[in-house]
Amino acid sequence: MVERETYAIELAGLRRELPLFEVKPGLKIAILNILGDTPLVEACAEALAHQSRDRDFDVIVTAESKSIPLAYAMSVRLNKPYVVLRKVYKFYMGEALKAQTLSITTGEPQTLYLDEKDHRLLRGKKVMILDDVISTGSTLEGMRSLMEQAGATVTVEAAICTEGDLARWNGIVALAHLPLFEE
Ligand SMILES: O=P(O)(O)OC[C@H]1O[C@H](OP(=O)(O)OP(=O)(O)O)[C@H](O)[C@@H]1O
Numbered sequence: 001m002v003e004r005e006t007y008a009i010e011l012a013g014l015r016r017e018l019p020l021f022e023v024k025p026g027l028k029i030a031i032l033n034i035l036g037d038t039p040l041v042e043a044c045a046e047a048l049a050h051q052s053r054d055r056d057f058d059v060i061v062t063a064e065s066k067s068i069p070l071a072y073a074m075s076v077r078l079n080k081p082y083v084v085l086r087k088v089y090k091f092y093m094g095e096a097l098k099a100q101t102l103s104i105t106t107g108e109p110q111t112l113y114l115d116e117k118d119h120r121l122l123r124g125k126k127v128m129i130l131d132d133v134i135s136t137g138s139t140l141e142g143m144r145s146l147m148e149q150a151g152a153t154v155t156v157e158a159a160i161c162t163e164g165d166l167a168r169w170n171g172i173v174a175l176a177h178l179p180l181f182e183e
């Protein structure tokens with residue numbers, strides 16, 4: 001198997017070696033994939049729940065897929081429901097709301113769908129938008145747009161890591177920042 005360069009990071013007291021992957025010529029990113037890493041998910045959920053303890057929100061909203069276990073773990077700790085914005089439409093989502101995104105990792109447009117049952121739940125509510133990593137901000141923008149369409153108010157934006165241009169992410173509740181690796 002190929003030997004990959006890694007970037008060492010400490011998140012909520014746990015050290016991880018994140019593998020570097022090229023997203024376009026001359027640009028690599030350190031991939032945080034929390035899927036399957038239960039100790040990391042639990043520790044990050046605890047730390048983010050603590051950092052947002054004084055913030056006012058009713059529902060946690062995330063986009064599939066890698067941040068779903070984080071949203072679940074935060075939901076358990078904070079005793080608030082969570083909503084997952086989906087990337088593939090299924091008939092049981094009914095009259096879903098939609099927003100377009102273009103994340104740094106996917107590199108092609110994706111659609112986020114808000115299920116009609118979740119639309120009902122969110123109307124008039126205060127929302128924490130949650131993601132594992134916020135990089136270009138495109139997924140964040142898509143989530144914001146869906147919350148506006150749904151009549152919900154975003155009162156907190158949180159992520160395990162921000163990435164790239166740190167100055168853009170002042171208002172985000174986050175545990176760490178990831179650099180971009182440019183050649
Ligand atoms: O700020 P951005 O450039 O939009 O990037 C952030 C998004 O990219 C990743 O998702 P990805 O599109 O890789 O989907 P996945 O979790 O389903 O793998 C990550 O989980 C964020 O949701």
Ligand SMILES: Nc1ncnc2[nH]cnc12
Binds near residue numbers: 029033105135
């Ligand atoms: N560094 C990263 N790891 C995982 N998902 C990401 N999405 C954007 N940047 C990412």
